[in-house]
Amino acid sequence: MNCRAATQRLVQFFSVLSFVFLTTMPCLAERDSEQVSFADDVLPLLSDKCFVCHGPDTQDDDMLRLDSFDAATEDRGGYKAVEPGDAGASELIERILSEDNPMPPEDAEKQLTESEKKLLVAWIEQGGKYEQHWAFVAPAKVSPPDSTQVAESDIDRFVAAKLAQDGVSFAEEADRATLARRASLVLTGLPPDLDALEQFLDDKSDNAYEKFVDRLLADLRFGEHQARYWLDAVRYGDTHGLHLDNRRGIYPYRDWVVSAINSNLPLNDFISWQLAGDLLPDPRLSQLVATGFVRMNPTTSEGGAIAKEFQAKNNFDRVENLGTVLLGMTLTCARCHTHKYDPIPQSEYYQLMAFFNSTAERSMDGGKYAYEPTIAAPKDQPAWEAWDLLEAKRAEIVQSADEELLRSDDLSNMTPELVAEWKSSTTEKRFELLVGEPVDLAVPKKTTKKKSKKGAKKKSKKTAKKAEPASKAKIGSKAEDTAKAKKDRPNPFAKLAVHADARMLLKKIREARAEFTTTLIAKDIAKPRPTFVLDRGEYDQEKGDPLTPGVITVLGDLEEDAPRNRLGLAAWLTSKKHPLVRRVLVNRIWQRVFGQGIVRTPEDFGLQGERPTHPDLLDWLAVELGDSGWDLKHMLRLMVTSRTFRQSSTWRADVDDPENRLWARGPGYRLDAEVIRDIGLWASRLLDSHRGGEGVKPYQPAGMWKAMAHPRSNTKEYKRDSGERLYRRSLYVYWKRTSPHPMMTLFDAPDRESGCVRRSRTSTALQSLGLFNETQRIEMGRKLAERVLDEQSGDDERIGLMFQLLASRDPAESELAACQSLLRTMRQRYRDDVESAEKLLSIGEAKNAVQVSTDEHAAWTQVAITVLASDIALLLF
C-alpha cells in the first residue's frame, strides 16, 4: 500500500470535484464540515454496494469484511482498509478512487457515485466510527421537541419540528364532516352513519371529536376492519393453498382475531397467544384457537410429494412469515446462506426454525378440512362471546369448588388419588371431575365415520354453510349408556355446594358446544424433532449437530430462564428490550391511518430498507406502545386525534412533497377492495351485520374456479350463496388462495399465499369495468336508488342524500348538475325502453321495494351506480 499515492489521488479527486460540488451540489459540499452519520449514511451505502462481497456472508476467511469496526481496521499486513481519521492512509479510499484497480470492480452491478466516494472519505476523516444499524438498537423514549407551531400532541411536535426545518406549517384543518368521514373510514372501514355524523356536527363541546373517536373505537365494526390488516400479514385463507387447494377449516381463528381486537387484547398477548397459546398453563379455548397462526402456512398433499421436503418447506414459510410480520425483515436469504446484508447467520435461521419443527401436524394436509390437530370452537363472533362468558363462569365455579375443598373437613369420601388428581388438573378437567362426567360425550369411532361420510354426501347438495363437517358432539345411544353408567356411580364432588350450579352450567356448555365447528391449532409432539442446518436450504442436506431452538441474536438474546419453546420465543418478541417488534407494529398502525408508514418499507427494517421519515417519532410511538400496555386503541386514538391527522388532505402548492414524507397534508388514498365493497353495501342498506362465520360466497362470474382447479379439488365449484350471506362484510368473503374473489384482486388484495404487509394501490381500466358491470355493483346501485327514493323527495334532495352518505357532504353545483343531467338522459331512455329498465332492475337477488315506476327506478339506479363508482366513494380524503 502506497500512502502517498492514495493521498495524491485524494488531492486530485477533490480538486476535480470541488468545482462540481461547489456549484451544483451545495448540500454535498457542506458535508465536509457536517458530521457524517455512520448509521444514517455510511452503513446503508456499505450494505448496498460493498457487503455483497465484504459483508457478513463472506466465505473466504482472508476476505476483507467491512461490517464491523474491528474487521475494517484490522492490520492486513502493513495497511488497513480503514485508518480512522486518515483517509489518505486507508486502503478502502485508495481502492475506491483507483482507476487501475477500482472497487467496486468495474464489472460490478453497483458502482459508487462521486458523492458517495466523498462521503466515505469524510466518514474516515471524521474517525471512521461504526454504529449499530438503527433498527437493531432498542428504541428509547425521546422527548418531543419544542415547537413554535400549533402542535397539540406529542406526535404533532415531532412532525412540526421537521416541518419547521422546511419552513412550512401544518395545513389547515379538514372541515369537521370530512374529518368525521376520514376517522370513521380509518377506524371502522365505513363512513359515519348519518345520525352519528349529525350528532357529532351538533356537538359543540371542546372534546366532541374525541368523543366521536371513542364511539368509533367501541363500535364492533372497528375490529372487523382492523383485523383485515392482520389477516393479510399472516396470510389467512380458507383453503390449503397448494395443489388441490382444498378447503381448510380455520375461520374460528379469523373470528377470534376480530374479537381480540374489539376487546382490545394487549398486542403482546395477541402475539403470544398466537405463537404459543397451547403452551400457556391451563389455556383457555381462545388461546388455543389463536395458535391457528402457526398453522397458516400453505400446505399440499400432492401425490408423490416427499414428506420430509414439505416438513422443511412448511417451516421455512413459518419462519419467513414471522420475519416479515413481527421483525419487519426478510430472513429468506439466511435459509441458504448467511444473510448478505443483515447480520443473520444461517445457523440462527435454523435455530429459529427449531421452535416450529416440533409441531404435531403431518407435513402433508391430506386435503382435509380438519387437518389435525384441530379443536372444536365457536362458529362465529356472537358464539365466541357467549362461550367466553361460559368459560368465565366455569372458572368461577371451579374456583369456588377449590376453596370449598380446602375449607371442608369432611373429605372422607375423597381418596388421596382423587385429591391429587384434582390438584393437578386443568380447569377444564376439574370441571369434569366436579360434574362427574366428561363434557363431550365420546361417540364410538366407527359410527362417527360412517355418519359423517353419509352426512357429507347428503349435505353436499345443500348450501355450503351446512355442508361443514362440524364436530358436533352427537350423542349416540351407546355413548348415552356410558354416561348413564358413570352417573350412577356416586360422585364424591356432589356434596359441594357449587355442584348444582356446575350441573346447570354443564347443560349450557353442551348446548354451546353442539354448535361448534373445528379449527386448526398448534400442538407440540412430546419428543422434539431434531433440527439441523440445511445446506443451501435443501431439505435432505442436513449439516452438523442438532440445533437448540434459538433467536436472531443481533436483536437480543433469549432470557436465560426462558423455555426453549414457542413460549420462550413469544417472550423474546414481546420483551421491551426487543428493538424491532414494537417499531414494526406501530409503523403498520401508522400506515393504516396515514396511508404510508413512517418507514416506507414496512416489510424491511434491515440495512437495505428505507430509513424512517421521522426516526424519533417512530421510536416515541414504539415506546409508547409498550408503556401503554400494548394498547392498540390507545395508539390509534393518539394518531387520529393528532393535528397531523386532522389536516386537510388537499395537495399544497407551497409544499413539494408528492409522497407526503413531511406529513404536511392529511391522508388521501384509494380505499382497499374490501372497504370499497362494504361502502356500497352499507349505503344501499344491504350490508348484513352478522359477525363472522364460515366464509361467504357473493356473486362471481361462472367457471372461474373450475377453469383452474384440479378435478379432484373440493373447491373447483363455486356455489354462490344467497340471501343475507351475499351482503356480509368483505372481511368474511371466502378466500380461496389460488383464486381469490376477482373484485378483491382487481383492487389489489393479495392472494394470501404469502404474507402481505403493504398492498399496492393501482388504478386500472379493469377496475372501471368491475365498478360498472359487476352484478353486486348493479345491485348496490339499484338498492341505493331505492333508498334515496324512499328517504327523500325531490331530485336534488335525493342526489344530495347520496353525497351525504358517501362523501359526508352536499354535492357541489357541478356535481349536482352532472347527476341531474344523467338522470334526465336516463329517464328519457328508460321511458322509451321499459324492457331495458326491467332487465336492469332484475340484476341481483335483492327484491325491489319501491313505489315509483320501473323507468324512474332504472334511471335512479344508473345515477347511483355512477356515484358509487366515482372517487367520492373510492377515496379516503
Add this chain to the structure above:
Amino acid sequence: MNDPLRENDLMMTRRQLFGRGVLGLGTSALAGLFGGNDAIAATTSPIATTSSGHMDGLHHRAKAKHVIYLFMSGGPSHHDMWDYKPELSKKFGEQLPDHVRDGQRVTGMTSNQKSGLPICPSKYKFTKHENNDRGVWVSELLPHTAKVVKELCVVHSTFTEAINHDPAITYIQTGSQVPGRPSLGAWLSYGLGSLNKNLPHYVVMHAKTSFPEQSLFNRLWGTGFLPSDHQGLLMRSQGDPILYLSNPDGVTGSDRRAQLDALAAINQQQYERFADPEIVARIRQHEMAYRMQTSVPELMDFSNESDATFELYGDQTQQPGSFAACCLNARRLVERGVRNIQIFHRGWDAHSSLPKEHESQCRDIDQACAALILDLKQRGMLDDTLVVWGGEFGRTVYCQGRLTNANYGRDHHPRCFTVWMAGGGVKPGITYGQTDKYGYNIVDSDGNVLNPQPTKDEWTPGTMHIHDLNATILHLMGIDHKRLTYRYQGRDFRLTDVHGHVIRDLIA
C-alpha cells in the same frame, strides 16, 4: 390493414382527451399525465399506457418484441413425442439399471411400486425430419409440428429440480418453488411496458382439454411483490373474455357514455378539491375501459379471418377456448401490439393412461402449434415473435402402474425434458443437447452421462436449466436477466434468482 384499434389510438390524442369539455384539468395534472412522473407511472394501468417500462431502455438490442408461450401443464412425455430412444424397444419391462437412476429421488407415487421401475419404450413410431442441422426425430403424435421443424430449435436437455407439479410449475414460471415471486410475464411487463394502449400487455389464456388434470394458480401469472398492475390478464373462454367487460342487461354503450361523463364531472370536482394527480389517472382509466369495450370484442371476433386461416389452424378453431382458437387469438394479439401471451394447456400428467391421454392432448395442440408458426411466418411476424413450447418437467422412462404394449403410464421426471422455441431470434431448425439411451440423464456431446449432474449453479454446455431458459427468453426480449431487478425486503430480486445463463448457442 384497417385496424380500428390503431385508429382509435391515433384519435385519442391528448387534445381530444381534454377537449371533451368535462375535463378542464390544471397544468400540474397535465404534467403528471404525460410527463415522466414516476409517482403517476407507477400507478397506471396494464391496459392504458404505452410505457417504456421500468428499465432505462433495453439492456441490449432485442431480437424479439413478443413472446407466445405455449405451456403444457402437467409434464408432457418427451419419450413419446420428441426424444427418440430406439434401443429401448428391446428392453421392454426390464428394470431400470440402478446406475442410470444414480440416487435420483423418485416421487412417492413410484418409489414403492411393486413392479419396481420397469422400462417402458414408447409405443409411437418416430420419423426423422430434415431440419437445418442433423435432422430431428418426431413421433407420429405430432404430424403437423413435424412439418415445421425447420423453424424449431428443439432442446432435449432442459432440466429442473422440482419433482411435483405445484412446486415445479411455480418454479418455471416464477423462478422459485415457493409461491410469492413475480411471474415471467410480470417481469416482462414490469421491464418493458406495453406497445398498445387499448389492450393489456400481458394476456393469459386457458385452453380447453379433455383431461383438465392439474391445477393452475393465479400466481403463475401473478405479480408477487411487483406492483399488481403487472399481473397477467386472464382472457376467458367462458362469459366475458375479460372480466366484467360487457355492460349489464339493459345498459347500452351510449348509456355508459352518459354515465362516464357524469362520473368525470364528479371526479373532476374531487380533483379540484384535492389536486391529487391519482384522480386524473383514474379518470383516464375509465376512458380506457370504455374503449376496451369496443377493442376486445373486435379482437375476439374472428369473422374477418380467411377460410385459409381456419383451414390452417384446424377444425377446432371455431370453438371458443380451444387450443387452436387460443393460438389464433395469440396471433391477433401480437398483431395488435401485445407483448406477452401465455396459453396454458392442462392434461399432460399421464400417470396411468398415457396413450389415450397424450393422443387426445396432441390432437388438441399439434395442428395449431404448426399453424401458429406458419401463420406468423407468412405474415412476417415470426422474426420478432418468440414462440416457446414446453411443460414443467418430463416423464419417466419407467412405467407407473401396469405396463402393457397398449397402455402404460409415466411418473414425473426432472432430469431432462424437451422444450422447443421458434422465431424471435432463435436459431431455426436445430436441436440442442442430448440424453442417454434411456432418456433419463443428460449426456455430453460424446454421449457420456454428465458427471457430476448439471446444476443450476454453474451452466454446463449442452444443458438448459429452467433458469437458463428464462434467462434466454429475457435476453431475446432485450433484457439482461441479472439487471432486471426489484427491491423487496431489502433484496434485489430477479426472475432467475442468483442463477441463469443465457444460452448463446441457441441464438441466431
